[in-house]
Amino acid sequence: MSGKNVPFQDLFVTMTKVAKDAVPIGGLVLIPPKNEHQLLFVLGGTAKVQVDHKHSQPILAADTHFIIKPGQSLQITNQGSHLLDISIIACEVVQLSRADHKLSAASVKTFAYFQYETVSHTPRSLRAMVQKLQEPSTFIDMQKLLENQFLFQKLIYLLMDSHASQTDADPRHAVESTIEYLKLHYDEAITIEDLAGIAQLSRRWYTTLFKEITGENPSDYLIRLRIDKAKELLTMSKESLYAIARKVGFEDEHYFSRRFKQKVGVSPRFYLHNRRILGTTVTHPELMYLLGTIPIAAFSPDQEFPSYLLEAFKQVPKLNNSHHFDPEYFKPFKPDVILAAEWKDYENYDALSRIAPTFLLPSHNDWRDELTDVGEILDKKKQAHRFIRWYDDKRDEVREQLKLLTNNETVAYARMTQEGLIVFGNQSSRGKILYTELGLIPPEKSLLHIDGKILSVEQLAGLGADHIILQIGEQADSSREALLQQPGWRKLMTSPTSRIYTVGHREWYNFSFSPLSTGFAMQHMLQMFERGVVR
Missing domain, CATH: 2.60.120.10 (Jelly Rolls)
Structure with a gap:
């Protein structure tokens, strides 16, 4: 032997x-x-x-x-x-x-067996x-x-x-074993002769079978593996081009840059600053936009994007906002990077990663933390912090104006959905914006300690709130009509003490989850309270 x-x-x-x-x-x-x-x-x-x-x-x-x-x-x-x-x-x-960083032929067969x-x-x-x-x-x-x-x-x-x-009778299996080997050893110095020797085939026969299986010759396939890994490292790390070139098997940074441009069409530096990015939630596009990045496609809570995004997103394809989607849905958009949410994409992470390098963003109770995470990924952390400071200053101004307009009167916020009227307390993200950040006064102390609670019309009226902000939820038209026919609703609408403000679904959908939607809602509240009752 x-x-x-x-x-x-x-x-x-x-x-x-x-x-x-x-x-x-x-x-x-x-x-x-x-x-x-x-x-x-x-x-x-x-x-x-x-x-x-x-x-x-x-x-x-x-x-x-x-x-x-x-x-x-x-x-x-x-x-x-x-x-x-x-x-x-x-x-x-x-x-x-x-x-020489190479495995013996026997060891490659061991490796192939475990794949x-x-x-x-x-x-x-x-x-x-x-x-x-x-x-x-x-x-x-x-x-x-x-x-x-x-x-x-x-x-x-x-x-x-x-x-x-069982497999040697078909030389294709031997070639497939070397392909699996290349996927993990792309950074090593390996020639077509080495691969053909491992498969125990002539170079010509090996190359023919390799192209039948992959559609590429071995050299082009190896270059593509290296470039794909380089794109991932450009996205996921902050290493220098020299370090990335070495990590993916190129000894020379300039040769790496030339081959990268041949395969991708742009230089590594241009690619890094002009990546095609896609997010899996309705908030990701808004956070990206705040940092100067337009997504290649975006989810929307309604038939159209919110009014504050319409102009900027007029060329952006709108994705179907479904809670049950196949990750393959994203493949035709050819993203370079995918922003995913841990709360909804944990089980889809591997499938998404096969389409493009994917960042699984952790869940946060504050949009500021999520914006900071996105800023870190886009290399725009300074812009994220600068916007947060600007937003907080604007919020403080609105807080003072609302204090004068409401004059210690109570405010309730309810969302009309197919399940019923949901009233949000201080433990909810929406309630924290209203009652903690903006200093509005809830209608009763018990509501300070709830997240979201379904109430009947009579219970909502029984809160005795001076102001009621009512958001019409998605696909709630039939529910709204049924609600409007209830005697309790007519009584509430004619109440001399409560003022009702109806707000739409599209712009208020991301209220408290996105600074754009929250900023829109704050300005909307100022306008409504200045005008008075809207029935």
């Missing part, structure tokens, strides 16, 4: 933990994500496996196994009519450093080895631990050998 074909000489696998389980009929086992590979062996029964909550659910029969990659979660269901007997072996795949994403057959001759590894041992039983490590190494070698015998 030649030295380059010796297994585990520069890439080896170490077993870290073994677990077994007997799952009853119809039973369910959840395997949380780990930072290492895991091998799931089905020794008896039939299992349905769901990876990362995806729709596709492979079936594992007895004497099959499945490789769980780092970061993947698994849901295993006993689909058979017998007890499901499974074994899970956790292991680390460790690469030793070499001066395999389908159900594999487990030869019955290896079943006893898996069961042997399940036998309990202790940390003080060093001989047993060493024997298990040697046995595990042998198991991995035989599994790879079995896998290779």
Whole structure:
């Protein structure tokens, strides 16, 4: 056996933990994500496996196994009519450093095996080895631990050998293995001859198959991988062009810049300052606009953008504001960066990241923190802080004007929705703006301690508020008509003590969540209170 074909000489696998389980009929086992590979062996029964909550659910029969990659979660269901007997072996795949940064052919095959994403057959001759590894041992039983490590190494070698015998008949599998290798080793010095040698094919035949599979020749494919990673680093890090060029496999910054412009059409610096950015919420476009960035497409709470965005966004495509959307919906827009919200996009993060580098923004109780986060991503943090200071000064001016206009009279804020009238207290984001930041007085003390509460018309009237701001919610036309016909509503409208101010849905939708909408609402309140009652 030649030295380059010796297994585990520069890439080896170490077993870290073994677990077994007997799952009853119809039973369910959840395997949380780990930072290492895991091998799931089905020794008896039939299992349905769901990876990362995806729709596709492979079936594992007895004497099959499945490789769980780092970061993947698994849901295993006993689909058979017998007890499901499974074994899970956790292991680390460790690469030793070499001066030429290249892996031997044998080690590339090891790497390729651990990238395999389908159900594999487990030869019955290896079943006893898996069961042997399940036998309990202790940390003080060093001989047993060493024997298990040697046995595990042998198991991995035989599994790879079995896998290779199943795939070697089709040279496409060998080429696909090198493609998976390139995806993680794009930064290394590797030639087409190296790749063809790993696949044990001639250079000409290897290049032909590679282009059939990817649509590109190996050199162009590798350059694209490197440029795509460079775009990600330009977006996600603040490293110099020289450092980024080195990280993605270019020795020379100027050569990197030339190849980048050839592939992308603009220089790396121009790309950095003119990225195509898309946000997944209705607030992201407003925050971006405040910082001088126009999104390539934007969600809107209504058929049109709010009036304060109409002129600036007249060329911006409007996205369908659905709470249940497929991340693939964004792909045709070809974004360079995606701003996503943790509260709604956590489970879609991987899918979004496959479209473009994605920032998962944490949830905040104050739009100022979210604007600061967006400013950090867009490299406009100073502008964000400058706007916050300007806004706070304007808010203080409005606060003083409202104090004079309301003269210690009480104000209630309600939103008409299909569920009913929701009144917001001081614990809600809207209530904090009204009663804390603007100093307005709520109609009764109990409302200081609620978030949002559904009230009937009679209960709203019973609050005795001097001023009632009523926002008409989305798709609430039928609810509004039904409300207007109620005797309690007519009584409230003719009340000599309460003044009703009706405000629209479009501009007030992001009230308290976006400074643009909140600023619009503050000016609107000044105008309404100056004019008096609006019924």
